[in-house]
Amino acid sequence: MSRRERLRAETTAEIKEIALKLMAAGGPDAISLRAIAREMGMTAGAIYSYYATRDDLVTTLIADLYTALVDAAESARDAVPVEDPGGRVLAWAETVREWALRNPEGFRLIYGDAVPGYQPPADGPAREAEHRACRGLTGLVAAAWHGPDKGEYDWSHFDPDLAEDIQATFPGLPPDAVALTVRVWGRMHGLVSLEIYGHLRTLTHEPAAIYRDEMTALIASLGLTPPA
Amino acid sequence: MSRRERLRAETTAEIKEIALKLMAAGGPDAISLRAIAREMGMTAGAIYSYYATRDDLVTTLIADLYTALVDAAESARDAVPVEDPGGRVLAWAETVREWALRNPEGFRLIYGDAVPGYQPPADGPAREAEHRACRGLTGLVAAAWHGPDKGEYDWSHFDPDLAEDIQATFPGLPPDAVALTVRVWGRMHGLVSLEIYGHLRTLTHEPAAIYRDEMTALIASLGLTPPA
DNA sequence: ATGATTTTTACACACCGTTCAATCTCAACA
């Protein structure tokens, strides 16, 4: 790797780093090429040798953040033995919340309004991360799945790519389990989303305990044994 | 009411109306005084006879939207007899989702990032609407509450105003029930939030059914009988 | 020294909120 390439990689990384810092400080709209350049001691035009447009930069940021989130959730899950499926669910859930609290603006960028006017590309690393998240959750549900398969759902009710992916990864898992996965996702997401956007702050000082209670109930509802 | 006052009221209403339309079309950042004025055939400065600043306008919009949402939820709930507490929960939940789908940008304005840089005032009509929402949910939980009161929570874990309010409205209701209310809120919010922000669109075509299943499970977990 | 790459400089363009003096409108009063 030549010196040239190394410098380029470093600058690319620094741009992302500064962008994340700016976003953490001032929200998604603080991600402007000019502000980043100011912070780096460069001029705005220079950034165009690294990212073609501002949306490209945002896309990269979202992908990085989402990947980091899923990495964290997966490794927390894998730190709990497979014999404790309830513990694995809890590990995933708590990790997502803690990551969101550490990176509130990142959470907003992924799950909320990205920068005004930004349209996410149909595929790319962000989409890949979302699929990983979905596979991870499905795995957690699959480990707990023991019916009843009421046959309420059909594979045609889901995105073809996703359906194919899941049928390949978890053979025999019925569509009803995927619907349950979506519900689990929503249940994990709800309180965290409310908390990050400040709607719990004015209600309770114990969001962690409430979230934990909710996740415990979720685990029990999956027929698993929640950790003590 | 003089003609002058009538015109003023009409213009005030039209400004809000246009603002909502612009927001629906282009997101929260599309709410600009200049754009509103353009749409109305006025000049930007004229709006300052009606709203002191742009943030004042946004504050009014949020309050109006939140009030409309809570109005809808309350009346849907009240259309179901008190003898059917599960049905009342479902009515509330479905109404919130449907309102959100009809007013996605309104939902974002209330529960997501409002306009960049906007800071909500500590009190005012929006706060009042939030309290109404909380009271409404607490009422639904209270109708289902039959313990167990494990005494896990304390009134000091909640906002003093809220605690006082709830103790006055629902005498005898323990703090644990309020914690459960927050959990219920999160559970209702999660899937709707994911759906509004487009995270279900790429997974399933049946968000309504999944949400209904989740709400049915929620009602059952409250010890109530879900409607057929 | 040469040639590719990066960066600066300078523009063009389009927005935004807000203020202010001047103008217009129109209801009420003399």
Next chain:
DNA sequence: TGTTGAGATTGAACGGTGTGTAAAAATCAT
């Protein structure tokens, strides 16, 4: 009826934000 004066509106201006482009200048590997 004509005048007056408060309120509504304009239009221009100020000061700021931003994205993106193109040519010139600096940098650096070869």
